[in-house]
Amino acid sequence: MKTHSIFRPTLLVIALAAAFPMAPAWAEDDVAELTSPNTTEAALNLPYTDKANPLYRQYNGVTKEGVSTNVDVDIVRRRDADWFRVNARNLGLRTQEAGISYERQGDWSISLDYDQIPRFSPYEVSTAVSGVGSTRIVQPNIANTAAAANNPNLYDVTLKTEREITTLAASKFLLPGLKLGFSVKNEDKVGSRMSGVRGVTGTGANPANIYSAFLFAPEPINQNHKQMEATVEYTTEKYQIAAGFYGSFLGTKQNALNVIPGTNTALVAANLSPIALAPDNSVQQFYASGAYNFSKDTRANLKVAWSEGRQDDNFLTGQPTLAGIGGSLNAKVQTTEVYSSLTSRLSKDLKVLASWRYEDRQDKTPIRIFGTTTSAGVTTNYLNNPESHTANWGKLEANYRLGAGFNLTGGFDYSNKSSKEWERHDVSELTSRLAVSRTMGDSVNGTLSFAHSERKGSEWNNGTTPPILPVYLADRNRDRVRGMLDVAASEALNVQFAFEAFVDDYNKSTYGLDKGQGQIFSVDGSYALSDVWKLNAWYTKQTGETRQYAQGAVCTTGNGSNCTVNTFRTGTLVQWDANLKQDSDQFGIGLNGRVAKVDLGAQLLIFQDKNKQELSNMPATTCTNASCSTTGAVAAGMGVLPDTKYTQNTVKLFGMYPVSKATRVRLDYIYDLRKMDDYTWSNWVYADGTRVYVKPEQTTQVIGLSLLHSF
Template sequence: MKAQPRMFRLSTVFLAAISTCGAASAEESDAYTELTRPASTISAGAGYWSNARPHQGMYDGMRNKGAYGGLDFNLVQRDDEKGDWLLLRTTNLFLDTREMRVDYLRQGRGGGFFEYVRTPYDNPYTINTPLQGIGSNRVTMGTTLGASPSREVELGTVRELFRLGGFRSLVPGLEFKVDFKNEDKTGTRMTGWGSAPQFSAETIDSTIRQLDTILQYTGGNLQISGGYAGSWYDNRNTQTLQTLSGVSGGTSASFASVTPLSQPLSNQAHQVFMNGGYGFGPTTRATFKLSYSQATQDERIPSYDLTSANAPYAYAPSHLDGKVFTTLAQLGLTSRPTSKLTLTGSLRYYDVNDQTPLAGYVGNSSTGVASVYNTPYSYTKNTGKLEANYRLPLSLSLTGGVDYSGQQRSTPVAGTVYVPFRETLNEITYRTELRRSMGENIAGSLAYFYSERDGSNYSAADGTSPYSNQINPIHISDRKRNKWRAKLDWDALEQLTLQFRVDHISDDYPQGDRFYGASSGSGQVYAVDASYAINDNWNLSSWYARDASGTKASGFREASGGAANAVRETDLKERGDSFGFNLNARLAPKIDTSFGFDLFNNTSRFDQTLNLSGTGTTYPTGVSGPLPDVTSKLMRFKLISRYTLDRSSAIRFDLIYERWQSNDWSWTLADGSDFSYASGTQTCTGCSTTSPNLIDGTTITQKDKQTSAFIGIHYIYTFR
C-alpha cells in the first residue's frame, strides 16, 4: 500500500514571521504570495496502453490493453481573516488506484481530515479452469475431465481505505489527536486444498478497523504522550466449501463430497500506551515507552458443524478462545559528559503471554485420543544497548557499541513435534564505526559488526527418528555473523555529487551433529548514486545497485531408489542488478522535458544435488540435471515533456515503453510443458466406495515476454 500523506500543518512562528516581512523586491513578493496563497492545479487527460501488461499492471489499475482517463486536482483555499485553510487533493480519479484527501485547518486551534485510498491487486497469471461458483463461498469441480467447460478467469482483490481524523489544541502545549481507519478488502484469490493437487478460489470479504487516540503535552524539558489504540478484524467469509460434482456417499445430509477451506477468523486487539522524554539540562535526556495490549479471537470454528467424512474430532472445542497479552517497557538515556564524548543506552522488556487454552483438534472420535493440538506460544525478550561516540583529532569520529538480546521461549507440551525447540535464545552484537570528514566536500565511514547467537539444548522432536532430531532450524540455530559497511559521500565538483555504499554479510551456522538445515549464508549490497548539474537548464542523475544473497543447506536423506544414505545439498542464490538514469532539460523557455531509463535484472539459482555414500554426487530423483535459473528482467523508457501555454496553463505529453520478461518455471513441468492439474490422478478420501479420481484440468500460464507502450496527454490549469 502506498504511504499515507502527512497532515498539512502551518507553523504559528512561520506565519508571524512572514506577516512582518515587506515585499522588498518582486522576487520576495512572489515568494510571499506562493507561501501564503499556494497555487491550485487541475490536471485532466487520457492515455492508451498498446498491449496488456499483467505483471507491471498488478497494482496500478492498468492491467489490460486500452484507453484510460486521468483527473487530478489540488485545490487550496485560505481565509485571510480567520487563518483557516481548506485543502482538497485527488489523484487518478478515473482509475482503480484513485485517492482523495480533504484537510481543514484552523491555525493555532486544530483541524481535521478525510481520506479515501483504493488499492487494487490483479492476479498476473492467465487461469483457465472448469471450477464453477468463483466469487461465492461454495465452488464446484467435476470429477470427469471436460464435464464442466473451462474458461479464462481473472482473479484479484481491492482494498478500500476510509480514514478520518483530526487534532485539537486544548491549552498551550496540550494537544489531542484522533485517527480512525476502515479498510474493506474484497475479491478472489487462487488457492488449493487437501493433499490432492486441485485448484480452488477463495472469496475475500473482510474489514479491518483501527482507532488511535493520543493526548500529548510539550512544555519545557518534558514531552509526554499517551493514548489508546484498537483494531478489529471482521471476516465475513471464513470458509469456502469445495464440492466434487458427481460424488456420492454418506447420507443426504452429509458433506462426504465437500472439502472445507478455512480463512482467518475475526479478532480484535486493544492497547494503552504512554511515551515520553525529559531533558536533564542541555546534555542529558531520558526517554521511556510503556504499553499493554490484549488480543482475542473467539469466533466459532466454521468447520465445527460439518458432518460425515468432514466431521470434526468429537472432543474438539467449538471456539479457540484465543487470548494473547503483550507488555512493553523501555527506558533510554543519552548524555554528553564532555564536548567530545556522547553516551547512549537503553533497556527494553517485551513479554508475549499466550493464554489460549490447549486442546486437541484432530483425533480418533471413537477412542477420544487426540493426535493434533494447537500450540499456544509465549516468550519474553529482554534487550539492552550501550553506545559511545568519541570525537578524535583529524576530523575523525569513533563509535563503539554492544547490543544484547535474551529470549525465554515456551515449548509444546502436547501433540507430535517434528522440529526441535529451544527454551532460551541469546544474541550479542559488537559494533564499531569510524567516520571522517575530509573537508567540506567528502565524508566517509567504515563500520564492522560481529554477532553471536546461541541458546539452550534442543528439546527432542517426536518425528521419525533420527532425522527430526538432527534438524538445525535457521531461526533459532547457533549463528555467527560478520558484517562490514562502507559509505562515501563526495561532492567531486560544484555540479557533481557522488555517493557510494558497500555492505557485506557472512553467516555461519555451526551444525555439530545436526546435519539438516542451513550451514552458511551471505549477502552483499553495492550501490552508487551520481548527480550532475550540467548547467542551469540541464540536470542528469544516475544510479546503479547490486544486491546478492545466498544460503547453503542440507536436506533429508532419500529413502528409496537405492539412495538410503543420500543427503540433499542445496545452494540457493539470489542476485539483483538495477540501473537507471534521468535527464531533466529545459529545451526552450516554454518546454521542459524529462527522459528516464530503468533496467532491473533478477536471477534466482536453485542448485540441488544428492551426495550418495560411496557413489559420488548426482541430482535428485527424477531430475536429469540442475534446475534452471529463474531470470526476470524489466526495461522501461519514460519521456515526459511539458509545454507552457501561458501563465496559467500547460500541456504535458507522456511516452512510456516497458518490456518485462521471465523464464519462471513455477507453473511448468520438467519437460517444459504447461502444468495442468489434470496431470496424474488423486483419490478422493472419504467419498463413495468406488473413489473417483480427481480430474481438474486447470492450467496457470503467463507470457514469457510482455511488452507495451503508453502515450498520454494532460492539460494542466493553475490558479490562485
C-alpha cells in the same frame, strides 16, 4: 494509475509514475505570486495503453486497452493561521485517492482521506470450475482422464483484490501544550486470490490429476478492517508525556469454502468441505510514554504498553468435534512491553546512549485436544500449541568526536529470548560494533563500520539435538561490514557510494542451513551539464547465497526405519547439498532540462532478479524398498532445477509546453518490457484441468496527453 511527482505535486505522471524533476515554467512570475501558498490546479489526463498485460497491470489497475481518462486536483487556501487543502489523484481509475483537510495552526485540525488499492494476479488463468470469487467452488463435469487437461469449456478468470480505505483524523489543543488526537481507519477488501486444495490421486494409465491431485479453489476474500487510535499529549520545556489507545478489528464475512464435485465425484476427497477461511480477530493496546530533560545534555525516555489479542470466532458449524472443545478457539494473547533509554553528552566530545526493552508475551489460549488417532494400540492426541515468551533487548553506545570532522562510535547490542514451548528454551545474542565517520567535510564524507554477532543458547529439549536446527534458534556467528562515501568532486558533480556485506556461519546440524552470505553495492550520482540540463544515474548490485544439507527417501514398499534415519551422509537415504543463490541488478539513468519554453525529460530503468538452485553430491544409487535389500539408480536429471529470472526494462519520456501562464500541456511516453522465466508457472495444470500461465515476455506501451490548468 499512481501519480508521483518529486518537486511539484500537480505535475501528472501517468502509468508507472514517470517522475521527472523540472524547472518552473515561468521565470518571470512575480515574487509575491511565487511565494503565495494559495493555488487551484487541475489536470485532465488521457493515457492510452496498447496492452493490459498481467505483469504491468498488477498494481496500476488498468485492465483494458485504450484511453483511461482520469483527473488530478490540487487546492490550497491560507488565511492567517487557517489552512484548507483538497487533493485528488487518478479520479476515475481503480487507484484513485482523495483527501480534504482544514487546520488552524496551533489550535485544531481535521482531515478525511480516501484511497483505492487494487492488486491483480500476474498469472493468466483458464478454468472450467465455476463459482470463482464465491464460497462455493464447483468442479467441472468431466471424467478423471487426460481430457480434463484439454477441456473445451475452459474460460479466462481474472483473480484480483481491491481495497477501499477511508481515514478520518482530528486533533485539538485544549490548553497550551495539551493536545488530543483521534483517528479511525476503515478498510474493505474484496476479491479472490490463487489457491488450491488437495484432491484424490488419479488412477489409470494417463490420469488427469498428475499434478499432485491439486484442485483449483481460489480463496474468496470479503473482509473489513478497522483501526482506531486516540492520544493525549502534554509538552513543556522540561518534559513530555503522552498516552493513548490503539485498536485493530478484522471482520471476515466469509468463514468457509466449499468444493463441490462435478460428474467425477472421485476427484474430490471425502470430507474435504467445508474448508475454514481466515477468522475474525482483534488487538487492543493501551500505552503511555514520557521524556524528561534533566539538562540540555541529558534526556531520559520511558514507554509502557499493554496489549491483548483475541481470536474467538466460532468454529464451522456442522463439523464433528471432540468433547470439551467448545464452540471456538477462545485464543487470547496478552503482551506487556517496557522501553527506556538515556542519552547524555558527558563532555563536548563524548556522547553516550543506553537503552533497554522488555517484552512479556503470555499466550492464554486454552490447550485442548482437537484430534486423536490410534495405531498399534497407541493413542496419539493432537493439541493446539500456544506459545509464550519473554524477551530483552539492550544497547550501550558511545560516540567520541576525534576532531577534523571525524567521529568514532562503538557499542554493544544484546538480545535474549526464552520460551518453554521452544525446542531450545533460551537463546541470546551479543553484537559488538565499531564505526568511524567523517562529516562536515568540504568534498569527502563517509562512514565505515564493522559488527560481529554471536548467538548461543541453552541445551536442546531433553538433551537431544534435533537433526535439523530451527534457523532462528541455532547457534550463529555473523560478521557485517558497512561503508558509505559521499564525494562532491566539483560544484556540478556529486557521487555517493554504499556497500554492505555479511557472512553467517551456523553451528551445522545434521541437515539444514550451514552458511550464508550476501553483499549490496550501490552508486548514485548527479551531474549538472548546464544551468538547465541535469543528469542523474544509479546502479545497485545485490547478491545472496545460502548453503544447506538435505535428505530424502525413495522407498517403494513402505517407510521402515532405514528410511527415517538421520545419520549424516550414510545409510540408505538420498542425500545432497543445496546452494541457493540470489542475484539482483538495478540500473537507472535520467536526463531533464529545457529547450526554449519546453521542459523535457527521459529515464531508463533496468531491473533483473535471478535465482539459482544448485544441488550437488547426489548419490548414484539408493534403496528401492524398506529393508534396502535392493538398490536402484537415481532418476536421470534428479537434482537439476532451472534458474528463475525476472526482468524489467522501462523507458520513459516526457515533454511539457506552457500554452499560457496558467495552462500547460504535457505529453508522456512509456515503453515497458517485462520477462518472467519461472519454470514453476510456465505451464501449470491443476488436476481439474485449470491452466495457469505466465507469458514469458510482455511489452506495454503508454502514450499520455495531459492538460494542466491553474485557476
